[in-house]
Amino acid sequence: MTSTSQRGGPVAPDSPRRTTLAFTVPSGQHRVTPVRFGPESRRDPLLPQRIRNGMLDDEGQKCVQVRLTAADAANPAARALLDAEAGTALHLHRVLDTTEYAPLFPRIIGYELDTAEPYLLYAAPRGEPxxxxxxxxxxxxxxxxxxxxxxxxxxxxxxxxxxxxxxxxxxxxxxxxxxxxxxxxxxxxxxxxxxxxxxxxxxxxxxxxxxxxxxxxxxxxxxxxxxxxxxxxxxxxxxxxxxxxxxxxxxxxxxxxxxxxxxxxxxxxxxxxxxxxxxxxxxxxxxADETRPHREAFAQALDLKRQAPAAEPPGGPAAADRSGGEVICPYCLETIQLDLGALFVTDSRMQYKPLNVSGIGNPLRRQDVMRGAVQKCTADPEFPEHFIPVPYLTYGRPLTVAMVGQSSTGKSHLLTQMIAAITDGGLEPFGLKWQSVNPEQHARFVRDRVQPLRNGKVLSHTGGVGLEGFARFVESLLITDARGQVRPVAFFDLGGEDLVRTDAALRFLLGVDALVFVVDPALALPLPHLDRARDRWGLEVNRDGDLAFGTVLDRLPKNGPYLEVAAAMVLGKADLLRFQPPVDRWLGEAPPTALDPARMLEESRDVYGLLRRHAGQAWLRPFDAIRRCTLHVASATGGLEDRGRYPAGAGPRRVLEPLLSLLAMHGLIDVPGGAEAFAVGTTPAMEAVPSPLPSEAGGAGAVRAAGVAGGEAE
The missing domain is CATH 1.10.510.10 (Transferase(Phosphotransferase) domain 1)
Incomplete structure (x- = not known):
């Protein structure tokens, strides 16, 4: 039998059963206490959890620990099972703790789940089976x-x-x-x-x-x-x-x-x-329902957006598209055409070298080579050097999606998991197919970003110089919609503190089609559940909002009362609050197989209410400034990192929903009422967004752990 160290990891088998535990109590505070444990046994022969009685030495309180060994915790289904139990126990504590009914259920003392050997602590049972x-x-x-x-x-x-x-x-x-x-x-x-x-x-x-x-x-x-x-x-x-x-x-x-x-x-x-x-x-x-005034504020904000007329794109309708083979360069915003004399490919050292396609007689071979090529854009000689993938110039104007937020917000992890979800077929239920723009570039992205993250490794910060220090190109895909139309989609990561740049660099924002504003809960929400994460990362709550949000919003073109760029706000790292309403509810939702505008609006209302109540209006500036903006809950990694790794592996949840919303706003996914009505709530199904029923508040208890032996045994 192994004991437990302060961080929840194993100690030597021959060490005494007295040790020190550090865990989170139901109120969100952190507690460190000595504990003595008795013998350990299986909770159920067919389930992975182990159980042992204990005594919290600082209070002499009897307790029961339910835990997973490191070997069992390596199974994501076993961890999901323990997470589900924690969510249910915390939900019942939140609802029943001050009532006469609390003794009918186990009383949770604390939990530590983001560790190699996760566990729950309960007060001692009352009675016998x-x-x-x-x-x-x-x-x-x-x-x-x-x-x-x-x-x-x-x-x-x-x-x-x-x-x-x-x-x-x-x-x-x-x-x-x-x-x-x-x-x-x-x-x-x-x-x-x-x-x-x-x-x-x-x-x-x-x-x-x-x-x-x-x-x-x-x-x-x-x-x-x-x-x-x-x-x-x-x-x-x-x-x-x-x-x-x-x-x-x-x-x-x-x-x-x-x-x-x-x-x-x-x-x-x-x-x-x-x-x-x-x-x-x-x-x-x-x-008392403390979220009601915030839900009402959300409804009022939507009413104002519905009443405001939609403005034309900057430059008039012609600016929305280009014909004659011209497209807008996503960097310098000048028009560019395919030029066979300005093509490049990368060599084994990732250096650009000129490509001459005139000597390639086989049209299929030529097409394949050009698919992996880039063209140097010289439309603006004063702009920093940049290259455009050739498929951009053959499939029409690309849809540019930019991630916005400070460097600590987890944008890179979220975007990596978002693209990984696409390549895993996540868009297929919505009638969309994908293909890489540049196969070599995509393979490198999967090797350097997707695979390490899926294996539980924390991704390193990626920066750049010049233009790339502000707007780092991440990946590009060709998306084919249900009508057979193909459109390139380019993903950019806007560097957080690097947003204070020259006007030439900020000009990039004028051509962005869709923005994903990533809210870091550790920066935005002064909740005790997040104190431990703040201490680990050296962060403090910022009541003034993310400065990157303001820089972007102030530079975007505005022709009316609202900005017309499509946007999604994402409460990232939601796993840090996975047992708190309304985050628990949405993280417990099964992945959608159809886009329901009313459901999307309901999630927006819940996230709006959470941010308005705890973070303040400054963090909602993107929603207040942009006419079509949805709000989402997402977790790219599933838990806190520990020593550069995620103990449970990086299990993403709801990472694709923000992109689905943006694709619907741009007409790539058909929704009731059309793309223009989406996110503003003007269709009949979206006129009245219901409040969550009491039964919908306990989403954490809904996690199903299919695949755990005991859960499927008869």
Missing amino acids: AGLIHVMGASDQRVFARDLMLALCLLEGQGLVLRGISPATVLWDGTSVQLWGLEGAARTGRARTRWGRAPYCPPEQRRGEGLVDPRDMVWSAAQVLYQLVTGRAGPTDRAPADLAAHRVLAETLRGAFEPLAAGRPAPARLLDLLKPGAARRIALAVP
């Missing part, structure tokens, strides 16, 4: 059943379903129940996956069919109650034949053993059978 109870009187049976159904009602109200309820996870202390097994939580309405064991999991869950339903828990609870009363397990697919012989069971479990969820009663119905009216009297001490 129902499977160890041999005799229970009728009155206790009724109290046991009432508490169990009360717990199910509370879970249902939060949109959560515990899929692993069994005699091992329901504890009884002689007076009340405590329900464990939070690792099996799933969100109501998600696709079922195989989980649990017969007979305690319902038949459709055992088969992984249909959608998660609160009545799945009713079957499990009924099986636990039946075994508690009779001392034996019930049938796996129907009601026990002797149910009528047991009065308490017959009175309370009518219909609970139906093989399909649709035929079972809801938890509230069974609770009312045990204690009439109890379901209606559940009164959670839900805190």
